[in-house]
Amino acid sequence: MKKTLILRIPFVILLGMLSCTGDLDTIPLDPNQTTSATVYDSPEAYKQVLAKVYAGFAVSGQEGPAGRPDISGIDEGFGQYLRGYWYHQELTTDEAIIGWNDQTIMDFNDQSWTSVDGFTFAFYNRIFYQIALCNEFLRETTPERLDERGEPADLRDQIRQYRAEVRFLRAVSFWHALDLFRNVPFVTENDAVGAFQPDQISGPDLFEYIEKELLEIEPDLAEPRTNEFARVDRAAAWTLLAKLYLNAEVYAGSPRYNEAFTYCEKVINSGYSLDENYEHLFLTDNDLSDEIIFRVAFDGLNTRTWGGMTFIISAAIGGSMDPADLGMGGGWSGTRAIKDFVEKFPEGDGGVLIPRNPGATASYRKVYVPGTHQGNDPTDTRNSISDAEGNNVFEGHKFFPDANTEIRFTQIPSNSAPFYGDNDGDGQLDFNGDPILVPDPGLYYIEVDWDNQSYTIEARNYQLEGSALPQGPARSLEYNDEKRALVGTFDMVPGGFQLVEQNGTAVFGDMDGDGILGLGEEEAQVIDSEGEFEIALYLEQPDYVYEITTDAFDRRGLFYTEGQSIDIEDVTQFTDGIAVTKFKNISSTGARGSDATFPDTDFPMLRLADVLLMAAEASLRGGGSTAQGLAYFNQVRSRAYGGSSSGNISADEFTLEMILDERARELYWECHRRTDLIRFGAFTDGDYLWQWKGGVKEGRAVEPFRTVFPIPASDLNSNPKLNQNDGY
DSSP states (O other): OOOOOOOOOSSOOOOOSSSSSOOOOOOOOOOOOOOEEEEEEEEHHHHHHHHHHTTTTTTSSSSSSSSBBSSSSTTTTTOHOOOHHHHHHHHHHSOEEOOOOTTTTHHHHTTTOOOOOOOHHHHHHHHHHHHHHHHHHHHHTSSHHHHHHOOOOOHHHHHHHHHHHHHHHHHHHHHHHHTTTTTTOOOOTTSSSSOOOOOOOOOOHHHHHHHOOOOHGGGGSSOTTOOOOOOOOOHHHHHHHHHHHHTTTHHTSOOOHHHHHHHHHHTTTTOOOOSSOGGGGSTTTGGGSSSSEEEEEOOOSSOSSSSSSHHHTTTTOOOOOOOGGTTOOOOOEEEEEHHHHHTOOOOOOOGEEEOOTTTTTSSSSSOOOOOOTTTTTTOOSSEEESSSSSSSSEEEEEEEOSSSEEOOBBSSOOOSSSEEEEESSSBBOEOOOEEEEEEEEEEEEEEEETTTTTTEEEEEOEEEETTOOOOSSSSOOOOETTTTTEEEEEEESSSSOOOOOOOOOEEEEEETSSBOOOOOOOOOOOOOOEEEEEEEEEEESSOEEEEEEEESSTTTOOEEOOOOSOOOSOOOOOSSSEEOOOOSBOTTSOBBSSOSSOOOEEEEEEEHHHHHHHHHIIIIISSOOOHHHHHHHHHHHHHHTSSSSTTTGGGGGGGHHHHHHHHHHHHSSSSSSHHHHHHHOOOOSSSSSOTGGGGGTTOOOGGGGGHHHHHHHHHHHHHHTOOOOTTT
């Protein structure tokens, strides 16, 4: 179990507000429960209440995973903060789709939600419950209240920092309210506790309030990277300011890209650093990360919820996936990635540009080739040649690493099967004949005519030629025993290739571009980009096939593809869509989390890579040095490409479109995508479509007003001061 700030809070805090629905009644108090009148009876109590405020992003009630909920009338799992935020930020975009029929959840896939949507109602209430927690802490820690309790000076200094942190956490929730709902009810600690109907604040005014709060609390927050685990510091405030400024044109109508770039650089220079391994950011020991600036901390023993990381990991497991591979005891078969997002990783999983086509090899009849090259084991069924034409002629290639290899042939891979050799060395097979001797090591083409009981063995030396290989000599290949293939790594350009026997005995090409080599075929263009590629040619048995990979690939595409279809024909089927394995309940050393249901993995709400990409974007929008912005962008790319510069881009390639795609590749499933698509004008319009956008497979444009969610109808009905957002 890892360290965590989140504590079990054995009391209920008296709140001035449960939600913004109704008349904002206070929470009924059980006489056996502690109230705010007695809760602050020790110096430690202030920190415990601070922990409760932090925990509001992670848990849904006083017990967990369910029982004594913070908000009544809402399923605790659906009503958990992070889960609600994830629904709104991810399911509405090209990054994720969900297959459940729970209530109105598919309206998020379709972008067809209404003002009576239960999930929007739940998250709206969760936001304002969290704001209420913050307001009450701030009311109870004013100088006047501390004077009443006679708190000493050293404790007051600690509380000053606690208050700054709580104001930051409230600013986060107000930011979420601004981003998703724009014009919302507005209540702070300065409003009286009790039943009243709050006024509505406009988006520009709320933007200004959040900005003012973050600027005011900066001096009272800890210096960057000096606070306790899971508590925020000044860099967190700077990051949130940068996010506000980057989206200022959307939120408030005026661009603030200079300020966005300035605050990004303050964070970049504050001591946080990129993790060397991208995948480690999403494992149970990401508490060790120097990249995460603000996290929602989870612990499988003490922070249990049916939302949060339990939902994010569990809902992504289904089909043929083994939950244990992700450190879990089961899966919920819900969320997957959409084709249009997956295709932003052109190199595919593991750098595979062209995967090995299995062809029809498995269906062909076989003759097996036991011998000293494999310990005379006839049961190794890989060591065979095939009858691809159905004429009882078997062919294939074998590599013999040693001199004087002895082989025989059999149609049955068994130690008791009849074997055929050659007693006279004349190319004719003899039942139980002498082993056939191959004197020299190397690659050999073998053909056996079973009807005529004859065979030929010819040494072959293949090379690559073709338009994909820049002018120069033919490229030679070496046999790779692990792959059981001829392998070569070459600098290549867009084009095709042929496999040519050195003495002109055979030429193989892929005329159809289907990954299967045919004798005498011309080349087809199979390479679409310039770079260094490895080609593996599998020639043991026909169908002869190949695979092309590159080490210069983006390692951030953490997907599970076995049994999954990239096209989504049926949204309700988990196997339609690509499974995402980004978040796991496993450590970087492979150890499973402390519980198989409730993960130990923290959620990175703010991290440095996001800041680097924000700075890059702000620079392109006129807010800073584009040269420096490009350098920041390539820092992120370099980590993605295994620490090399192979993925770096040039100034000519540095465009806003590239930024948007890069943010998807770097930050997917981290609750950024909806906000990004809106900022780039790609969320509702018809210029950028993805599968099932607008509720149709091919995607369609949706109404522009859907860039913000509606104020829940129940809140409008209970508060006449509120006006609905346009379009609803």
